[in-house]
Amino acid sequence: MKKNKLILFAFFLIFLSGCSSASGIWGWYVIDPSTKTGLTNIKFLIGGFTSTIQLSIVAAFLSIVLGLIVALPGISNNKFFRILSRIYVEFVRAIPLLPMLFWVFYGLPVIFKSLGLNINIDAFWGAVLTLAISDSAFTAEIYRSGIQSISRGQKEAAQTIGLNYFQTMRYVILPQALRRILPPLANQFIYIVKMSAFASVIGMQELTRRANEIVVTEYRPLEVYTLLIFEYLVLVLVISFAVRWLERKMGSNESLNN
């Protein structure tokens, strides 16, 4: 423990020394807010937060809705519905994010055009669609395991007081399942935030894209990408704290015996 701390401290010192010396491997002047260019650069980089956050929130919301729509047939008594859900999950889960992004952004408009539809997919919606669909396969599996973890007696009790399928889901099963799946859902949200970096390749002005652009003009990849990493760290930590708070509020950390 003590040794670890010492090593950490040593690294920290090297890091600091890099900061102060202009002749070393570090050249923090590129993002030094006390200089004019540095301030412009840093404003430009931090400006990427808006897009990354918007993109992540919209994609995560769609994924949570889509995931439920995929999960419910997957646990129905109808074999046909179960197979449909299974195919979706297996297929979507198998597509790597980047090829899917290319397909949606460059390929889908071609399909729309051939159908005579005049639908334009800009970088934002291309990225949102890709992230949401890609993530929904995982969200669906999380829902499935959460719902299946609720004891059968709950569904039966709901049935015996006359609730139909949707009422049973809405008032009995999902509220209990949600508090159990909140931690893995939060994981997925963090995953979306990180994967949103791929949107940079189709030209969306989010954190990573902006970092790339500064690197190209300033030739200081180490400093800019270091800052980029910390930008994501801040985002993810904020999500983590928010989720912890939500978990406490919903009582995910309590075990309810049923």
Next chain:
Amino acid sequence: MIYANHAIEIKNLIKWFDDFNVLNNVNLIVNHGEIVVICGPSGSGKSTLVRCINRLETHDGGNVKVIGETLTNDPKSFAKISSDVGMVFQQFNLFPHLTVLDNLTLGPVHALGLDQKSAEVRAYNLLERVKIPEQAKKMPHALSGGQQQRVAIARSLCMQPKIMLFDEPTSALDPEMISEVLDVITDLATDGITMVVVTHEMGFAHKVANRMIFMDEGRIVEEGKPSMFFKNPKTDRCKTFLNQILKH
């Protein structure tokens, strides 16, 4: 409306669990207002029989009619009468994320379309009846087993069912809590509601039952009035069973 005379009419009921014949040609007619107690060794099919009455289990052969409605694989066949058949489970199955009061009002509000206020009035009346109105705002896990089961009974009664099914309602309870639950059920019995009770509480059965049924290996082996049933069981199997559970 010939069948309206009977609350439950079961003919040649057959049910398989894979290759296990859990119900083998069961015939049972329960009249309105009648209280039938079913007993028998574990695995004899008594729970399954009761669960076939409210469609928690589907059957593989025969015919089940409940309040004149024939139950088929079409979910609608039971939907019509689902609020007429209440059920109390061995494991209570209260909704752990809802307060006692919300457990009781959920069905009336969403299945019967009552407004929240009248549903709550109804709920409080029934909590009064099962003698725990002071627990209304608590969560189920804060209650004792006996109290939870009484809440479960009140929850069923909130739907104002014509038939109440009890599937071993006291088997999961600590001994000192059994009587508080049985007292509530006994009180219900005086109400004229049709009841089918699976239980091993023979003293209780003797007191409330209009008819005793003994099941073994998926069949009804013996049935009769409690006085006859307990004094002079006709079959050896029933005799042995009663001896075993009445021994101590």
